[in-house]
Amino acid sequence: MIAEKNPKESAGKPSWLAAAVVIGLGVAAMLVGAFLLLVPVRTAEAAARDFAAADTCAPGLPPREQAQCLSRTTATVERDRNPGIRHLVRSLDVVHADGRRQVVKVQWHRAEAPTAVGEQVRLVAWRGEIRSVEYGPRLSRTAHTVDNPYTGYAVPFGWGAFLLLFGPAMVWMECWQRWLSGRTRRAMAWQFLVPLMTLVILGVSVLVAALISDLRFPVLLRWTAAGTVLALLVAGAVSLYKWRRGEPETYEVEPRRDERERVFRAVLLGDEDGVGDHLVIGPGVLAFSIDPTGSFRRKPLPDGLVLERVRPVLATDPGGADVLGRDLSYRIAQCRDGEREVLIAVRRRDMPWLVGALTEARPAGVAGR
Known part of the structure; x- marks a missing residue:
């Protein structure tokens, strides 16, 4: 049921052609955004005057x-x-x-x-x-x-500002994956996420504000400038906090357990047998299931499974980037079944229940339904 992790397997970098295409699209987006801001917006403002x-x-x-x-x-x-x-x-x-x-x-x-x-x-x-x-x-x-x-500027300004911010986000994303991702072991490092999310959120915010508000251009421009300064301050504060805190190799998780049976989303990394993406935890039960309710087709985890630590998702984890693509709050329960390493990805809020189940002695031979 559990595929052994290949220690040499790592997240592949994009090819030169793919990287050039994405970077080219990002540069083109910036050029189109600059054109919209310099030509249609100026024309609309002249008409308003x-x-x-x-x-x-x-x-x-x-x-x-x-x-x-x-x-x-x-x-x-x-x-x-x-x-x-x-x-x-x-x-x-x-x-x-x-x-x-x-x-x-x-x-x-x-x-x-x-x-x-x-x-x-x-x-x-x-x-x-x-x-x-x-x-x-x-x-x-x-x-x-x-x-x-007075609002003729809104559409070109909104899309121009969005493209002018989304273009650098595309370039940064590809440059990180191609040249900079080796500086950290984590699959989604804050050095990558903070600039990316700042650019995307700011671009979407300006686009929505321009399209749904009836503010005149000077007013919206002042609000955009204020929002940009605020976003940069927040991004700088988050980056400083993350830098001073460092990147923890292990998370301390307080185990939780009770007499209820719980079902939540989880991923068995390196799974080749299709055990499912829902984890069932309860008294004497620790199994994967394809059923969101966990009621049938359970595939139990090995009885001798030992929890070694809870850690971040790493770039070398098979499918780690795909896991974080679903939810950035996923963490890894690194376990061992004899000589085999077993990696279970669970969201942060659900991890205490998995830790509680793994640290509790389970009777041998527990079968899933």
């Missing part, structure tokens, strides 16, 4: 000049296609004074309906698009449409 400076159109202006000023026309709301407060974009069917019908998509972030059917509104157009809707008593309230110039 022009919109803020535009005056109301004077009567009798030719169409070309009207496009550069604010034209206001009255209309009546005929239908609200998205009633309720769940929709951030509401489609309003409006009827102009000349009988012409038009669909206006309004951004709405309040808990009240922007308009009511039959209400008179005023549509503000600029450069050929409806930019906002004035409504309410004496048309004193304003709701912007999806063509709001």
